[in-house]
Amino acid sequence: MTMEHGEDCCVKVAVHARPLIGDEKLQGCKDCVTVVPGKPQVQIGTHSFTFDHVYGSSGTPSTAMFDECVAPLVEGLFQGYNATVLAYGQTGSGKTYTMGTACKEGTHVGIIPRAMAALFDKIEKLKNQVDFQLRVSFIEILKEEVRDLLDPATVTAGKVENGNGHTGKLSVPGKPPVQIREGSNGVITLSGSTEVHVTTQKEMTTCLEQGSLSRATGSTNMNNQSSHAIFTITLEQMRKADPIMASDGMPIEEMNDDYLCAKLHLVDLAGSERAKRTGSDGLRFKEGVHINRGLLALGNVISALGDEKKRKEGAHVPYRDSKLTRLLQDSLGGNSKTVMIACISPADINAEETLNTLKYANRARNIQNKPIVSLSSLASLETYQTCTYTFFIKLISFSP
Numbered sequence: 001m002t003m004e005h006g007e008d009c010c011v012k013v014a015v016h017a018r019p020l021i022g023d024e025k026l027q028g029c030k031d032c033v034t035v036v037p038g039k040p041q042v043q044i045g046t047h048s049f050t051f052d053h054v055y056g057s058s059g060t061p062s063t064a065m066f067d068e069c070v071a072p073l074v075e076g077l078f079q080g081y082n083a084t085v086l087a088y089g090q091t092g093s094g095k096t097y098t099m100g101t102a103c104k105e106g107t108h109v110g111i112i113p114r115a116m117a118a119l120f121d122k123i124e125k126l127k128n129q130v131d132f133q134l135r136v137s138f139i140e141i142l143k144e145e146v147r148d149l150l151d152p153a154t155v156t157a158g159k160v161e162n163g164n165g166h167t168g169k170l171s172v173p174g175k176p177p178v179q180i181r182e183g184s185n186g187v188i189t190l191s192g193s194t195e196v197h198v199t200t201q202k203e204m205t206t207c208l209e210q211g212s213l214s215r216a217t218g219s220t221n222m223n224n225q226s227s228h229a230i231f232t233i234t235l236e237q238m239r240k241a242d243p244i245m246a247s248d249g250m251p252i253e254e255m256n257d258d259y260l261c262a263k264l265h266l267v268d269l270a271g272s273e274r275a276k277r278t279g280s281d282g283l284r285f286k287e288g289v290h291i292n293r294g295l296l297a298l299g300n301v302i303s304a305l306g307d308e309k310k311r312k313e314g315a316h317v318p319y320r321d322s323k324l325t326r327l328l329q330d331s332l333g334g335n336s337k338t339v340m341i342a343c344i345s346p347a348d349i350n351a352e353e354t355l356n357t358l359k360y361a362n363r364a365r366n367i368q369n370k371p372i373v374s375l376s377s378l379a380s381l382e383t384y385q386t387c388t389y390t391f392f393i394k395l396i397s398f399s400p
């Protein structure tokens, strides 16, 4: 049950507590996190935090997370609302498991594959009325550098094995770096990164799998994946001039505008542990500082968005302080919808980092409920018609 946050709140914060896992059990770790039964409340030591939802442990089953937190964002894309899902937490807390970024074999299906399924289900329902175009990009931000995980030159080539047996990625010499640009309409775009036009769920899944393989891995003492990985789905819709009614006679959902464009960022953030915890120096420490820059900026942006008084006074939101916040600028705050999932480990050896994660997530939760005033990505039909139709989904007649 949500507390003061309403359904339309632009930022929701959920906690996902994973169970104790192999090594922790072997080491005899104790569970130091308590979820208050029937309440979205987490206790650790003398601290108590209330969120919009708490999943795992004795909270709501994790299987409900997609429907409660992410399905409304996928739905919002069809009304033109940008959205961001962020998985935050220390290394090993379950971010990748929660997001489904790594596409490992097994029965668990993470948020990204479920978002894809929901998206294609809805497209199937609306395809007689609306033309859809879908694009995906998959990038990582490492040391304040944006890298294209779908670059055809690095998806298959340029992979290296580092000392720890992890697969890393070499930059292709001469390739210009990926740049984050802001258009005059406030829309953020990436220049120099691959955008793949997809028409099927399978094609989209292939992008996720290929990008995940290309993702660079760090090799700190904690063996963490030290980059922010951002999988972005862009949905363009154009209402058909002469919509065909559904053959089952059911009322068809109306799209109010001729053209809508919205994007969904699915973000597996870098491990949130402090640089000092890596026990590293030199190059790795520098990387730690950069990682913290993104997470620090994200915390500050969220905090600035949450301060209603300052916001009304037109206070500065420090989006420009990191590549991460710059990239998410048009999908964080304003008319967009954001879900932060704070992933936590219950093991007592992680208690300090778990407390830090809960404190960070609590800042996000302090964001006040803001009314949604207008759609973020509207354009006229005329503008749309200058776009290429080449990659539009080929529409076939609807068979119920």
Ligand SMILES: Nc1ncnc2c1ncn2[C@@H]1O[C@H](COP(=O)(O)OP(=O)(O)OP(=O)(O)O)[C@@H](O)[C@H]1O
Pocket (backbone or CB within 6 Å): 017, 018, 019, 021, 056, 062, 089, 090, 091, 092, 093, 094, 095, 096, 097, 098, 223, 224, 225, 270, 271, 343
């Ligand atoms: N809810 C869960 N239920 C069962 N096992 C889980 C759960 N969440 C995570 N795990 C397991 O915990 C381990 C660490 O999870 P994961 O790799 O997702 O962490 P992470 O936060 O992404 O770490 P990294 O920063 O290294 O990528 C994995 O073995 C994963 O299978």
